[in-house]
Amino acid sequence: MHFMSDNAAPVPAEVLAAMTEAAPHPAAPYGNDPLTARAEGLMREFFAAPEAAVRLVATGTAANALSLATLTAPWQTIFAHRTAHVEEDECGAPEFFSCGARLTLIDGEHGRIAPESLAAAIAVTGKRGVHGVQRGPVTLTNATEAGTVYQPGEIARIGGIARRHGLPLHLDGARIANALVHTGSSAADLTWRAGVTIASFGGTKLGVPGVEAVLLFDPDLAWEFDLRRKRAGHLVSRHVYLAAQIVALMKDDLWRRLAEAANAAAAALAARLGALSHVRLWHPVEANMVFAEWPRALHRRLRAAGAQYYMWPVDAPLDEGGDDEPIGARLVTSWATREEEVDRFCRILEAG
Ligand SMILES: Cc1ncc(COP(=O)(O)O)c(C=O)c1O
Numbered sequence: 014m015h016f017m018s019d020n021a022a023p024v025p026a027e028v029l030a031a032m033t034e035a036a037p038h039p040a041a042p043y044g045n046d047p048l049t050a051r052a053e054g055l056m057r058e059f060f061a062a063p064e065a066a067v068r069l070v071a072t073g074t075a076a077n078a079l080s081l082a083t084l085t086a087p088w089q090t091i092f093a094h095r096t097a098h099v100e101e102d103e104c105g106a107p108e109f110f111s112c113g114a115r116l117t118l119i120d121g122e123h124g125r126i127a128p129e130s131l132a133a134a135i136a137v138t139g140k141r142g143v144h145g146v147q148r149g150p151v152t153l154t155n156a157t158e159a160g161t162v163y164q165p166g167e168i169a170r171i172g173g174i175a176r177r178h179g180l181p182l183h184l185d186g187a188r189i190a191n192a193l194v195h196t197g198s199s200a201a202d203l204t205w206r207a208g209v210t211i212a213s214f215g216g217t218k219l220g221v222p223g224v225e226a227v228l229l230f231d232p233d234l235a236w237e238f239d240l241r242r243k244r245a246g247h248l249v250s251r252h253v254y255l256a257a258q259i260v261a262l263m264k265d266d267l268w269r270r271l272a273e274a275a276n277a278a279a280a281a282l283a284a285r286l287g288a289l290s291h292v293r294l295w296h297p298v299e300a301n302m303v304f305a306e307w308p309r310a311l312h313r314r315l316r317a318a319g320a321q322y323y324m325w326p327v328d329a330p331l332d333e334g335g336d337d338e339p340i341g342a343r344l345v346t347s348w349a350t351r352e353e354e355v356d357r358f359c360r361i362l363e364a365g
Pocket residue numbers: 071072073074075077098154157158185187188217
């Protein structure tokens with residue numbers, strides 16, 4: 014019963030095979046090989062963005078931090094959801110790589126930025142002349158950290174607010190594949206057509222060893238991104254293996270099959286858990302994450318049976334406190350989640 018994270022899932026055989034086949038001969042390093050050019054072309058096609066510059070990095074933190082640094086002056090502030098990965102889980106990388114820019118945290122239900130809160134935060138920023146931080150980019154995550162998904166219209170609304178103030182819009186797409194499957198919309202509709210300036214397409218959460226493609230829809234930003242990527246130590250020398258992962262994900266729509274399987278497993282979990290009176294789901298389940306709470310005693314039972322998942326918050330006490338007290342959990346599914354795992358997990362909770 015593995016619900017720890019999607020990046021704990023094994024790598025699909027097709028991807029490993031593609032990496033093995035990628036470079037039977039020496040390949041030019043640093044992205045100067047033909048497979049990297051192919052991966053970039055595939056990403057441009059996928060996003061229907063023929064002018065976009067595409068850059069590959071090995072981690073989602075690098076994709077976010079380097080993209081935001083490219084869009085942010087040191088004296089600006091980045092508008093982000095309160096629970097955004099850039100705020101909670103990147104050890105200050107966006108602030109570090111932007112040479113000290115600030116984050117302004119925005120509220121909004123179920124992990125989505127509330128447009129009115131964003132508009133209010135932008136309105137009060139930058140009014141103190143040289144004494145205060147200035148307005149910088151807006152960043153959002155799709156699928157969100159709460160396992161919900163922004164529809165294209167919701168992104169366009171946020172994009173409209175950013176545009177009215179002349180601010181760029183960044184999208185953390187570590188799980189954009191899950192969002193695409195949920196919305197049924199095109200990658201273009203979820204990004205540049207909705208006003209996104211830079212987006213990432215995450216491979217790691219789908220199941221590959223580690224690649225994120227950064228789409229710079231304004232190609233004039235590419236040179237600065239290139240310099241920042243190199244300076245940060247994120248220009249991967251054996252680039253051909255990053256490229257092979259993207260090419261494998263695009264082949265025969267493997268990305269879609271992986272994301273569909275992960276989303277379907279989360280939906281199956283949510284359907285069973287949502288039917289139980291002693292379980293409360295915290296958010297709509299729209300991608301591959303389920304947040305829910307149930308009595309502490311049942312957490313102990315699940316743990317004893319070998320279930321793996323994070324308590325939410327991660328330091329919620331399992332050993333002290335009443336048996337009946339509800340404690341939160343985060344369950345993440347992946348392409349490799351099996352029906353039997355979902356079934357066994359739910360049976361333990363159903364037994365009450
Ligand atoms: C929404 C989101 N963005 C970015 C990242 C960062 O990815 P990495 O751990 O590869 O740096 C994660 C990883 O958990 C994530 O969930």
